[in-house]
Structure formats: structure tokens, C-alpha cells
Amino acid sequence: MNKLELKEQITKLAELIYTNLHKLEYSNQFSSRAKEFLNSDELKQIHRIAYTASAYKGENRESLEHILTVAKNLMEYSNSAVDSSKHTYEAYGVEFLEHENEYAGICSVKPGLDWKKAMFVISHHFGKKIVFMVRETNSFEVALMNRWKMPVEDSNITGYHKCVMSVVWQMARAYKGR
Structure with a gap:
């Protein structure tokens, strides 16, 4: 995958992560954990790559692959939290x-x-x-x-x-x- 494709995948995951975290923010069970994630360095890095026009250009391919892996892990966590919460x-x-x-x-x-x-x-x-x-x-x-x-x-x-x-x-x- 080239750098632009990695950035596009990170952007898609970032949108889904934010949707899940905002749902969890109002959850009785996960609200404090969601707020922690919204302020985490990992999410800030994902946000910077996803929503800053040229930020991904300054990163090497391996770094973007690592950020994509972190985004996938955060997406898995947020999906499982939404699924396991009592809604x-x-x-x-x-x-x-x-x-x-x-x-x-x-x-x-x-x-x-x-x-x-x-x-x-x-x-x-x-x-x-x-x-x-x-x-x-x-x-x-x-x-x-x-x-x-x-x-x-x-x-x-x-x-x-x-x-x-x-x-x-x-x-x-x-x-x-x-």
C-alpha cells in the first residue's frame, strides 16, 4: 500500500472510532474510559494523520503502517465496548x-x-x-x-x-x- 492509501484507511477508521467513542461517552458503563481515549496521544496522532492535509507526507511508510495498526486496535476496542455495553x-x-x-x-x-x-x-x-x-x-x-x-x-x-x-x-x- 502506498502512503495515500494508508492515510485513507486511517481516515475511515478515525471516523468510525470517533462515532463509537462519542456513543460510549454517554454510556453509563464506559464514559470515563471513552473520555480517556478521546484525550489519548494515540488518537491525537491518528487524528493528525487523518485530518491534516499534508501530515501523512512527513511520515515514512512504516510509521503510517504502525498508526494504521493502532487505529485498527482502537477500532476493535471501541466496537467491542459498544457491543458489550448494555446500550x-x-x-x-x-x-x-x-x-x-x-x-x-x-x-x-x-x-x-x-x-x-x-x-x-x-x-x-x-x-x-x-x-x-x-x-x-x-x-x-x-x-x-x-x-x-x-x-x-x-x-x-x-x-x-x-x-x-x-x-x-x-x-x-x-x-x-x-
Whole structure:
């Protein structure tokens, strides 16, 4: 492989690594480890080669091959961490669970949450609909549902309101507020 091909492979891996690390950054289980990797010298070197136009030209081929190997190892780690995590995340007081299909489900909400920022994180990082089963007996959840005018898809479920929020709805809340 020539130097340009090595740089292109490093760039592709860098994009995937950043995507995984940003997902893990909001994971309850891996957030501190993801932040460590985002500040690591290895990732900074990968970033420099991938995103600086002429940085790869100053490196010899063996050095680029080593950086590619490091990027592959970091990619393996980040993939396994994403796969092994329970896919529960917390963003600004909203804990949610990422499902394999097109939904993310809200597990719990905490008093003092920042709904606007949480919608921004969820919509940008996952791009999925959110399902929130609002318990009728939980006055905080009901007040939150009413305050943010969450779209109720099914209110015939005993004890719950099923709110389904599209990505467009999430982004509207993230950028405009209520």
C-alpha cells in the first residue's frame, strides 16, 4: 500500500472510532474510559494523520503502517465496548436504552434534567425515534409530558401514556425550546 492509501484507511477508521467513542461517552458503563481515549496521544496522532492535509507526507511508510495498526486496535476496542455495553446512556438527566430497531426508549428521568440538551444529544448521536412510556402514577413524568407537549401515540395502555417522539420532533425541541 502506498502512503495515500494508508492515510485513507486511517481516515475511515478515525471516523468510525470517533462515532463509537462519542456513543460510549454517554454510556453509563464506559464514559470515563471513552473520555480517556478521546484525550489519548494515540488518537491525537491518528487524528493528525487523518485530518491534516499534508501530515501523512512527513511520515515514512512504516510509521503510517504502525498508526494504521493502532487505529485498527482502537477500532476493535471501541466496537467491542459498544457491543458489550448494555446500550444504556445518560444525557443531561435522561437515561435511555438504545434498541436494535429504530427506537431508543427512555428508562428514567431525573429531577433537574435539561430536556432540551438531552433531545439534542439523542437526536444527533442516534437519530432514532424515542419511546417514553409515561407512568400515570408518576406526577413528574406526567408534568414533563404535558410541559413538552409530547406526542401521545397510545393512551389506552393501562397505567401508561405511550409517547413516540420522531427525530424531527426531537430536533425542534433541541433548537427551539418548547
